[in-house]
Amino acid sequence: MFLSEEERTETIRACRHCPMCNVADRVAQLVCRESYAPRGRGAILFALDQGLLDWDETVAEIMYTTQNDGLIREWCVGNYDHEELVLDARAKIFKKGLAPVEAVRFIEDLHAGRGRGLSPSEVLSKEGVATESKANMLLFCGCGSRESEGDTIADTGRIFNHVGIKFQVLPKEPCCGWPLYQLGDLEGTREFSVTIADRIRASGASTVVVLDADCYRMLLTRTGRFGGDLKGIKVIPVVSLLAEWIESGQLKVTRKISDPLTYHDPCALARYCEESDSPRKILSAILEVELKEMESNRKLANCCGAGGMLPVTRPDLADKVALLRLEEARATGASTLATGCPRCHGTLTRALSSESEAGLHITNLVRLVAIAAGLVE
Numbered sequence: 001m002f003l004s005e006e007e008r009t010e011t012i013r014a015c016r017h018c019p020m021c022n023v024a025d026r027v028a029q030l031v032c033r034e035s036y037a038p039r040g041r042g043a044i045l046f047a048l049d050q051g052l053l054d055w056d057e058t059v060a061e062i063m064y065t066t067q068n069d070g071l072i073r074e075w076c077v078g079n080y081d082h083e084e085l086v087l088d089a090r091a092k093i094f095k096k097g098l099a100p101v102e103a104v105r106f107i108e109d110l111h112a113g114r115g116r117g118l119s120p121s122e123v124l125s126k127e128g129v130a131t132e133s134k135a136n137m138l139l140f141c142g143c144g145s146r147e148s149e150g151d152t153i154a155d156t157g158r159i160f161n162h163v164g165i166k167f168q169v170l171p172k173e174p175c176c177g178w179p180l181y182q183l184g185d186l187e188g189t190r191e192f193s194v195t196i197a198d199r200i201r202a203s204g205a206s207t208v209v210v211l212d213a214d215c216y217r218m219l220l221t222r223t224g225r226f227g228g229d230l231k232g233i234k235v236i237p238v239v240s241l242l243a244e245w246i247e248s249g250q251l252k253v254t255r256k257i258s259d260p261l262t263y264h265d266p267c268a269l270a271r272y273c274e275e276s277d278s279p280r281k282i283l284s285a286i287l288e289v290e291l292k293e294m295e296s297n298r299k300l301a302n303c304c305g306a307g308g309m310l311p312v313t314r315p316d317l318a319d320k321v322a323l324l325r326l327e328e329a330r331a332t333g334a335s336t337l338a339t340g341c342p343r344c345h346g347t348l349t350r351a352l353s354s355e356s357e358a359g360l361h362i363t364n365l366v367r368l369v370a371i372a373a374g375l376v377e
């Protein structure tokens with residue numbers, strides 16, 4: 001959708017001969033087959049355009065087996081948008097009814113509202129956190145938080161209450177449409193984009209604070225392009241807001257954290273939206289010791305394994321990508337790994353639980369802020 005026909009053709013012609021970014025594609029390295037690397041995908045798409053190959057389940061399996069995390073673009077001297085090339089291929093595959101069964105099932109569940117997860121308003125009221133309908137600030141939790149991050153939702157609410165900022169959450173919060181966009185259901189993405197924008201507008205909020213990095217990227221850069229009208233409404237990731245509050249003194253640090261700690265930059269936040277300073281401002285304020293940076297960090301950080309909705313189609317590979325990221329974290333000597341996104345948190349935690357020796361504690365940055373502010377133990 002976002003590559004013109006000319007850009008698409010040009011990208012395919014560039015990628016089909018080029019091995020330059022293969023080194024940054026962890027799934028390609030794990031699968032060890034050229035067809036799963038950017039150059040292989042370029043060659044396949046070229047052959048499809050020339051009528052030398054047919055769209056079939058094998059092509060579909062290859063196009064859905066990538067973390068599509070945008071890192072390869074950082075290696076590309078031509079700045080080709082290979083990620084959008086893959087998404088364009090997935091949209092064609094989905095329309096032809098050839099998408100992998102796991103992707104189709106996931107899409108159907110989202111449309112049917114199945115697996116909606118926790119209710120943010122119930123989580124907050126159970127934890128004694130006050131919300132106010134029609135408040136100017138709206139907390140958008142996202143599917144990643146609602147699936148398993150009740151603590152992060154509650155901690156965020158506690159911090160809002162502590163600072164004295166009124167906020168609301170959407171009743172029966174809908175999905176922003178990000179997973180549909182990644183899995184090739186563009187009609188569904190349009191429908192969800194319009195719904196979420198209408199719901200946010202009807203809430204009366206002027207600022208949306210987003211917990212999940214992918215939801216943030218969606219609302220900031222894609223919802224409008226899919227027909228959702230968020231004009232005039234400010235969208236901000238929770239880490240930026242917390243950094244502002246700490247910097248301005250609105251949120252006081254009463255207890256510094258002494259654990260040796262490293263930080264995982266979510267791709268959507270650090271790479272696509274170029275927000276990697278706020279987490280570091282927070283950490284420099286709440287840590288007693290210096291942050292231990294991983295070898296790949298900020299814009300060039302490796303993915304946690306959740307990129308491109310890989311856990312839906314290839315959870316085995318998503319786990320392997322996550323384990324590589326955990327290795328990077330351990331190499332810093334840190335005992336705690338903090339993330340700035342519930343989806344990364346969940347993916348890394350799942351991978352960690354598959355290992356016999358954990359040796360690493362994974363947490364959300366919001367929890368660390370709540371501890372540093374004396375709101376939780």
Ligand code: SF4
Pocket residue numbers: 014015016018019020021022038039042072073075076077078079080081082
């Ligand atoms: S995205 Fe750039 S570096 Fe990667 S294969 Fe295509 S042209 Fe080469």
